[in-house]
Amino acid sequence: MKAFEIGERKIIDIIWSILEKDNHLLDQVLPHPDDASAIKLNDHYILLKTDMLVRKTDIPKGMRMEKIGSKVIVMNTSDMISKGAKPLAFLYSLGIPRNFSIKKLKSIIIGMSKKAKDYGIKILGGDLGEADDLIISGFLIGISKRIIKRSGANIGDIIATTGRFGNTSASYKILLEGFYAPRNLRRKICKSIYEPNAKINFLSICDYVTSSMDSSDGLAYTLNELSKSSNLCFKIYNIPIAKEAIEFAKLNSLNPEELALYGGEEYEIVFTVKKDKWNEVLEIAKNKKFEIIKIGEVFPGRGVFLVKNSKEIEIPYKGWEHFK
């Protein structure tokens, strides 16, 4: 049997079943699946995250080298902050081909270095090796007094996001499927994949958050994962769609909600907050000048539903998967 025949999620299940036999999963502070791993040390949690970038599969054509470097920081940081942990230190494992240009390599490191500095992360070291293709693995360590899990939502909680969705799907439609967008719109849309950013400001509200997850597998997948983890029903009243994605959808007769739900590589945080704390959270976000958007509410039951014209339509549990 080959990897592509069973897909990423089944492969991960196989890996975890092996690790389980050797008791690696016993007493884990932040058990699989969650956005990061953790160990407890005295009265702190040490959070650990690794995320790998492979040129062929994870880097869109036309992305600048500097932005590739910064993306490795973004990917790892987004998962780390979604657990409420302040990222501290970063290590890289860098694989490059023998004939890789040193100029390109410099740009990658400059991008990595700058973005880490922006987020208050120190790059402490790494490993360099020879590979057939450009591969960058990032390892991030962070610290927190409390961990926000994927589970933890309560009935009545507000469901919210740190931003709007749909531009990454639109970018892939433009770049891979030849869909049309006028130059200016195209530039704005593609910024979502060429210049990704982690919502580091989320840390300022995370004391109020009951559950959360990074949305890089897509909004629909993220909502379903959160709902399943808390064993509760998520009702969505308002899909947070980027205005550029709406304009692009209109131009191409596409459904903007589909673009927003089934994207991926959007480094937004999807989270829940106790209803009576929402205004307080909104106030903090306003003061810190970042957007948070109320999109729904948690109910008893199962599944994720879009409530529209008093009908409830199920939002299916699907998202991006490697090898498929």
Added chain:
Amino acid sequence: MKAFEIGERKIIDIIWSILEKDNHLLDQVLPHPDDASAIKLNDHYILLKTDMLVRKTDIPKGMRMEKIGSKVIVMNTSDMISKGAKPLAFLYSLGIPRNFSIKKLKSIIIGMSKKAKDYGIKILGGDLGEADDLIISGFLIGISKRIIKRSGANIGDIIATTGRFGNTSASYKILLEGFYAPRNLRRKICKSIYEPNAKINFLSICDYVTSSMDSSDGLAYTLNELSKSSNLCFKIYNIPIAKEAIEFAKLNSLNPEELALYGGEEYEIVFTVKKDKWNEVLEIAKNKKFEIIKIGEVFPGRGVFLVKNSKEIEIPYKGWEHFK
């Protein structure tokens, strides 16, 4: 300019000069170059290490999948323990081709899982992605009250190793250059590269160690790096050569000392100990049933010298380098 035109060490220098500009290297507890990185947290040090394995360049032909998995643990553990830190938790970043066999993947994970368990390390999680070639990046976190640096040796210290050298060089001569060894000898020699092991018992003596380094870049390189880091002269009276390497050298008219000095991928620890503590250290090693070998002594001055028939021959600063 291309990577192979300047080689691994110069590339690393370029990377570090960029990181330096953004202050990533400021106030580092364990500054570059050393075997691992570290941050201080209350009264503990958190040690961090990443090491990457690429099938094409780092895995000898004929190595079993299970041993490839265990090698990733060994590589990272060896560096971690050489700094005196107890390894705690491990994350992997695994890149595999689309058509990679699931059976092989399982074997890799089984090897990784078992070896981690042997060393008391918990595998907490990881990342899985698509790559052209098998690539495994390991990320290890450990903890210690005190860090053993590469610098730290004093005049009069004993220089020692946790084992004997030469078998990995001999293996590569057999596998890559077609040198001869009878079947039984060949099997024993090649075990050094097919079934590497980290000297985890080193942790039991590390309170007495003044400086140390993992020897995976070769014995000559490691001794020179230690001597340079402490700004002292290392005089070697006894090169610790594996008896199989001696036999192999005799059969092929090779110099066994050369095999021992310029190998690599030997996961031994090279370390220094205060002279008056040597017998105590020897006693601990005897009780814990592992070998440590006295090979020389630290003197004022610079460089590494082999003392032989009252002559001093300089041991040059060379070792394995990627891209060259």
